[in-house]
Amino acid sequence: MMPTPSPSASMYFRGVGTATPPARYTKAECLDAFQKSEWFARLDARAHFVARTVLQRDNGIEARRLAVDALAEVFQIDPNTLAKRFLAHAPKLAASAGQRALVQSGLHAGDIDAVVVSTCTGYLCPGLSGYVVELLGLRADVQAYDLVGQGCAAALPNLQLSRALLTGSTCVHVLSICVEVSSAAMYLDNDPGVLISACLFGDGAGAAVVSRQCQPVGRRIAWTDSTSLINPAERPALMFEQRDGMLRNILSRAVPGLAADHAHRVLNTVLGRAGLGTADVSAWIMHAGGRDVLLALERELGLGPRDLRYSAAMLHEYGNLSSAFVYFVLEAALNDAAPDGWWWLSSFGAGFSCHGALLKVSA
CATH class of the missing domain: 3.40.47.10 (Thiolase/Chalcone synthase)
Structure with missing residues (x-):
């Protein structure tokens, strides 16, 4: 149980x-x-x-x-x-x-x-x-x-x-x-x-x-716990700056490693509070900054390509949609009838910031 x-x-x-x-x-x-x-x-x-x-x-x-x-x-x-x-x-x-x-x-x-x-x-x-x-x-x-x-x-x-x-x-x-x-x-x-x-x-x-109320029919998707990690020391690695009256994106080579490290720390915090381990997660709803980020997440979290298949599929078809991306991944998992159980929802980006939430999905 x-x-x-x-x-x-x-x-x-x-x-x-x-x-x-x-x-x-x-x-x-x-x-x-x-x-x-x-x-x-x-x-x-x-x-x-x-x-x-x-x-x-x-x-x-x-x-x-x-x-x-x-x-x-x-x-x-x-x-x-x-x-x-x-x-x-x-x-x-x-x-x-x-x-x-x-x-x-x-x-x-x-x-x-x-x-x-x-x-x-x-x-x-x-x-x-x-x-x-x-x-x-x-x-x-x-x-x-x-x-x-x-x-x-x-x-x-x-x-x-x-x-x-x-x-x-x-x-x-x-x-x-x-x-x-x-x-x-x-x-x-x-x-x-x-x-x-x-x-x-x-x-x-x-x-x-x-x-406050779940769907009267269909799947129950409950938000059970979440946490955040904000590391201003790494702000220069990923940010917008104003230049010539426009937004200029700063993207460094450190981003995949930072994303994987921060995602791992956030995951461990929430799973630890719940008495769960990575193996208890049945669906991964992860932001994908790019292919190199997904590969870094796989290595750091001990996952395989199938675990991040929804993120990879959305990246392939839509590119990096920034803040909107995880909604696409969540929708893909629901449309594919991903298994009930514990789902992990996580996003990361400018700041350097990372956030994660544990969802309980049941019929």
Whole structure:
């Protein structure tokens, strides 16, 4: 008999939804567009080599969804164009994912008591939450929160806040949304980290309806425990900086090792409190920064490729979706009828930060 953690309050996933722009671009198409762009001539031979290496070798990514009608638009890189792209697509993607989560939950817009929206690829004031309230027709008295600046790790802090709202207020149902328009945070120069990140990230949104009450039918997905680890000393390894009025991604070679180490420490903390071991986890819902990150996670956690198959599959088809990614992985595991039991949900990113949550899934 499996030991059971004793959470102070329960949070259940009632519905999960995802959304992406319709345009799908393969890495071969991205390389061709880059070589035809004006930017190709602006960058040096080493930059050409880095881009070709990433986009031609097996890097775990085959395609990405980008919020542009043609790849040539990606190379229109100026503050006004990028800001307009974020405003045009982030609210719609967030609302689309939220609507799908609502439908799956069996609830209506009027049932939602709070909405929490995370992003790091653009800035709006009023924030994205107001657009989501408008597009989904949420109540005028809904509690609305915008979280920014947490990078790829943001899904778990978003859900941790959602749980706090369910525990400490009158909220019964909360809508959690992460949305990233990475094509609105494009930056190019000769730095290898900048070029690699430009080749990895895609656009998309993920959402979950979480509640005090579980689904009346189907699977029960209960949030039982979680923890976080934030290490400011490693902040320079992975972060955005403002340059020329735009966001420039800093991506270092240390990231795979940092991700694996921090993920292991967070996992051990929560599993230790529950009296569980790695072998007790039946499904792994992990953020995937890239193929090298997945390989580092396998080594550090003692896992095999099959354990991280959902993360690898989502990375292959969508690229790194930043904060939205783990919703896609969770949806893939549910659609594949992954075995009941203990599921591990984890995200990591800028900060350097890492978060993990233990879920109990049952029929």
